[in-house]
Amino acid sequence: MxxxxxxxxxxxxxxxxxxxxxxxxxxxxxxxxxxxxxxxxxxxxxxxxxxxxxxxxxxxxxxxxxxxxxxxxxxxxxxxxxxxxxxxxxxxxxxxxxxxxxxxxxxxxxxxxxxxxxxxxxxxxxxxxxxxxxxxxxxxxxxxxxxxxxxxxxLQRLTDDEKVQALQQRAHAMGLELRSDTAQFMVQRLGRDLEDLMQRLERLDKASIAAQRKLTIPFVKAVLGI
CATH class of the missing domain: 3.40.50.300 (P-loop containing nucleotide triphosphate hydrolases)
Structure with a gap:
């Protein structure tokens, strides 16, 4: 292109x-x-x-x-x-x-x-x-x-389940594995603003590369302070 x-x-x-x-x-x-x-x-x-x-x-x-x-x-x-x-x-x-x-x-x-x-x-x-x-x-x-x-x-907002799907698809495109339970935790605890969720995902991506850690719920809590 x-x-x-x-x-x-x-x-x-x-x-x-x-x-x-x-x-x-x-x-x-x-x-x-x-x-x-x-x-x-x-x-x-x-x-x-x-x-x-x-x-x-x-x-x-x-x-x-x-x-x-x-x-x-x-x-x-x-x-x-x-x-x-x-x-x-x-x-x-x-x-x-x-x-x-x-x-x-x-x-x-x-x-x-x-x-x-x-x-x-x-x-x-x-x-x-x-x-x-x-x-x-x-x-x-x-x-x-x-x-x-x-x-x-x-355009209409996605449901929470669709936001979980969106997070997982974006994570996959970034070369990350984001389990459903972790994605659900992010949606439930970080709010429903999808743009903000994607920005948090980018932050987690950098942190996981630096720490050589998978995106688990404890890791998300530690990095994002929740």
């Missing part, structure tokens, strides 16, 4: 693919996004429902002309003009679009990009946000209507 990006320090996590993505209640939405028949797809939901993971997975399967931009992060260091010219890409993934829409300059560039993508008809655009288009806070109200033109999908 050739992932073409602007000269930005944006790296896609190598372990966030469809192989490590548990669909759960989002099977239909994930299939629709993966098959790629819709020009504009707007994905929304709370933290930890898999929005960024899904974009990373789609990018990992594309062969050419792909760009992924985490807008919440880029807003801190880049100017809104970074969005100009993106319509030349076959696949454009804009993560956390709601993080920039209250900024007039960023909102204008999003609006202009949406119009160029629609007019030129060469690109597929995947967008994520924490709320539906109707609930977006935007400096330009027309942006909300533009984002509603495509397919709008709400």
């Amino acid at each position: 050739t992932l073409q990006q602007l000269p930005l320090n944006v790296q896609l996590p190598s372990n966030q693919t469809f192989a490590t993505l548990v669909a759960g209640p989002n099977t239909e939405a994930f299939t629709l996004v993966r098959e790629g028949h819709d020009t504009l797809v707007y994905l929304w939901g709370g933290a930890g429902v898999g929005k960024s993971h899904l974009l990373h997975a789609v990018c990992s399967e594309q062969s050419d002309q792909v760009i992924y931009l985490p807008l919440g992060e880029l807003k801190q260091t880049m100017q809104a003009g970074v969005l100009r010219g993106l319509e030349s890409y076959a696949l454009i993934c804009l993560d956390d679009i709601d993080a920039v829409l209250t900024d007039e300059a960023w909102c204008f560039e999003v609006f202009a990009l949406l119009n160029r993508v629609r007019d030129e008809g060469r690109s597929r655009l995947l967008v994520t946000a924490s709320t539906s288009p109707a609930q977006l806070q935007s400096a330009y109200p027309d942006v909300q209507s533009r984002l509603s033109w495509g397919v709008v999908l709400q």
Whole structure:
């Protein structure tokens, strides 16, 4: 895969693919996004429902002309003009679009990009946000209507059992063995936020390599202080 990006320090996590993505209640939405028949797809939901993971997975399967931009992060260091010219890409993934829409300059560039993508008809655009288009806070109200033109999908949280499965699949991709009882303990004791659980798993991975220990419940307790 050739992932073409602007000269930005944006790296896609190598372990966030469809192989490590548990669909759960989002099977239909994930299939629709993966098959790629819709020009504009707007994905929304709370933290930890898999929005960024899904974009990373789609990018990992594309062969050419792909760009992924985490807008919440880029807003801190880049100017809104970074969005100009993106319509030349076959696949454009804009993560956390709601993080920039209250900024007039960023909102204008999003609006202009949406119009160029629609007019030129060469690109597929995947967008994520924490709320539906109707609930977006935007400096330009027309942006909300533009984002509603495509397919709008709400992603749902996984059950605890599905989170256990997600932890085990991610651990397997990292070369770790994570038993069901240990994964269940993590979900029950560390909270239900899947993104936070995955970050704890990365910490455990480093600790297990350093200590040459397996991921047992006592080891998890010791490393995470629980």
